[in-house]
Amino acid sequence: MVPSWSDRVVAQASEAFGGPWGRHAVTGRALFWTPLRICLLFTVAVLALAWAKQDPCADGNWTGSKQYTHFCYSDTVPLFGLRGLADGSVPYLDSPLEYPVLTGGFMWVAAWVARGYDQLTQSVGVLPAVVPVQSYYVVTCLLLSVCALLTTRAVLGLAGRRPWDAAMVGLSPLLFVHAFTNWDLFAVALSTLGLWAWARRRPALAGVLIGLGVAAKLYPVLLLGVLLVLCLRAGMLRAWATAAAGAAVAWLAVNVPIAVLARENWLEFFTLNSSRPADPDTIWNLALTATDNRLFDGPLAPGQTPSELNAVIAVGLVLLAAAVGWLALAAPVRPRVAQLAFLLVAGFLLVNKVWSPQYSLWLLPLAVLARPSWRALLLWQATEALLWVPRLLWYLGTDNKGVDVGWFFLAVGIRDVAVLVLVALVVRDVWDPARDLVRRSWPGTDDPAGGVLDGAADRFTLRRRPQVDPTPPSIDQLS
Numbered sequence: 001m002v003p004s005w006s007d008r009v010v011a012q013a014s015e016a017f018g019g020p021w022g023r024h025a026v027t028g029r030a031l032f033w034t035p036l037r038i039c040l041l042f043t044v045a046v047l048a049l050a051w052a053k054q055d056p057c058a059d060g061n062w063t064g065s066k067q068y069t070h071f072c073y074s075d076t077v078p079l080f081g082l083r084g085l086a087d088g089s090v091p092y093l094d095s096p097l098e099y100p101v102l103t104g105g106f107m108w109v110a111a112w113v114a115r116g117y118d119q120l121t122q123s124v125g126v127l128p129a130v131v132p133v134q135s136y137y138v139v140t141c142l143l144l145s146v147c148a149l150l151t152t153r154a155v156l157g158l159a160g161r162r163p164w165d166a167a168m169v170g171l172s173p174l175l176f177v178h179a180f181t182n183w184d185l186f187a188v189a190l191s192t193l194g195l196w197a198w199a200r201r202r203p204a205l206a207g208v209l210i211g212l213g214v215a216a217k218l219y220p221v222l223l224l225g226v227l228l229v230l231c232l233r234a235g236m237l238r239a240w241a242t243a244a245a246g247a248a249v250a251w252l253a254v255n256v257p258i259a260v261l262a263r264e265n266w267l268e269f270f271t272l273n274s275s276r277p278a279d280p281d282t283i284w285n286l287a288l289t290a291t292d293n294r295l296f297d298g299p300l301a302p303g304q305t306p307s308e309l310n311a312v313i314a315v316g317l318v319l320l321a322a323a324v325g326w327l328a329l330a331a332p333v334r335p336r337v338a339q340l341a342f343l344l345v346a347g348f349l350l351v352n353k354v355w356s357p358q359y360s361l362w363l364l365p366l367a368v369l370a371r372p373s374w375r376a377l378l379l380w381q382a383t384e385a386l387l388w389v390p391r392l393l394w395y396l397g398t399d400n401k402g403v404d405v406g407w408f409f410l411a412v413g414i415r416d417v418a419v420l421v422l423v424a425l426v427v428r429d430v431w432d433p434a435r436d437l438v439r440r441s442w443p444g445t446d447d448p449a450g451g452v453l454d455g456a457a458d459r460f461t462l463r464r465r466p467q468v469d470p471t472p473p474s475i476d477q478l479s
Contacts, residue, residue: 043170044145046175046179053072060080071388071389073392074181075182076183083107091104093258097268098268101255102254106143114132117135144179147185147186147189148185148189151364151365152166152170154193158195160448161448162448168372168374177384184217184361187217187362188365191219192365194207194208194210195337199337199448199449201451203243203452207243207249211246212254219359221247222341227243229329231453233334233459233460234334234452276353277306277353278353278354279356282353284313284353296308317351327427329462332432332463335430336436336446339371339429342363346367373437376425377422380421383415383417387408387411387414391408391411
């Protein structure tokens with residue numbers, strides 16, 4: 001599928017380079033510039049711009065609230081000193097850490113490599129010497145860049161006969177804004193690689209990679225739920241059980257040693273997520289602010305657990321899982337893996353009490369694979385990028401030429417509406433497969449990321465009407 005033939009945004013953008021691809025143009029004979037290499041080049045270019053944006057904050061000198069005025073805030077810089085990495089402390093064993101174990105390992109590896117570079121600069125005078133936090137930050141950004149490249153590669157592998165969809169990851173405004181805000185790209189890469197392994201019909205490897213993703217950030221566990229309900233519909237629970245077992249083994253292998261050696265520090269992540277209040281950019285904080293904290297638990301003392309809010313969210317997440325499961329089993333055609341995964345992760349972010357800005361990176365590969373439309377994805381990501389500006393200016397404060405909280409809440413509402421619109425479009429595609437851009441782009445396409453599910457017949461559904469042909473008409477047939 002040639003993007004400039006099927007996507008209006010791409011067709012309009014191509015006018016700057018001579019217009020859409022010609023009907024008689026020769027394709028598939030490039031010796032070097034293959035779609036993969038071009039998409040990786042796009043990713044490198046966006047990461048370079050992201051680094052340029054972050055550069056003012058790299059040395060840790062944040063005088064004058066530079067992290068807010070230059071929009072270059074990153075958790076990695078302050079936590080270098082606050083969590084003992086600057087002193088060579090090992091996360092969990094020497095100091096508590098509010099992140100899952102594998103993310104802590106990622107942080108320690110970056111600090112170890114940075115210390116090695118710092119020592120090398122002292123013995124080899126030709127190397128540029130920087131302050132320790134800057135060398136740590138540079139190493140962290142390089143490692144996260146590798147994760148971004150792996151994510152682009154995995155998305156291209158998951159896209160089937162639509163390799164250019166990976167360009168939507170490489171050229172992502174969301175990647176530009178939040179690639180280096182936190183360590184989330186590590187979990188995104190692991191989970192996307194896990195889905196790629198599933199697509200290659202290697203469920204055990206898929207489970208191991210997803211399990212490692214859960215050990216880095218909890219959200220990839222949702223992917224196992226998606227695969228469970230789809231395998232239930234297709235009668236392929238053995239493949240799911242293999243993946244689930246691989247995920248459990250990988251997660252336990254990473255977590256059990258730390259849980260045994262430093263139980264209290266290992267529990268820090270779970271304790272914090274239970275006791276923390278609603279994040280600023282969540283619907284719960286909007287509701288609490290609008291009611292002057294009269295909802296749920298009322299005003300909380302420092303460190304007090306919001307028990308009622310936690311219970312409401314737990315019920316909401318159960319209802320969300322039930323709704324997504326019902327859709328998977330009642331849809332006229334089995335939904336694609338990416339469609340269901342996007343719906344579940346997007347719903348989780350909307351319902352949860354924590355939505356840190358960089359969490360939206362979780363949605364990026366799933367959204368690209370679920371509904372690869374440049375216009376819809378760019379509009380959504382524009383709201384994410386826009387939200388970063390009033391968020392930091394609100395932290396800056398009105399006394400320092402920042403903005404009032406109302407502008408921040410307005411940006412949060414716009415972002416939430418954009419995500420809900422994407423959710424609605426994906427649900428529509430699930431319920432009416434003829435609208436699915438992936439299935440209609442190539443005759444015979446079912447689910448390029450489905451692995452053993454691709455082309456599988458239904459064994460268990462909640463559908464009461466006759467099954468729809470899983471191969472919708474192509475674009476040419478519809479035109």
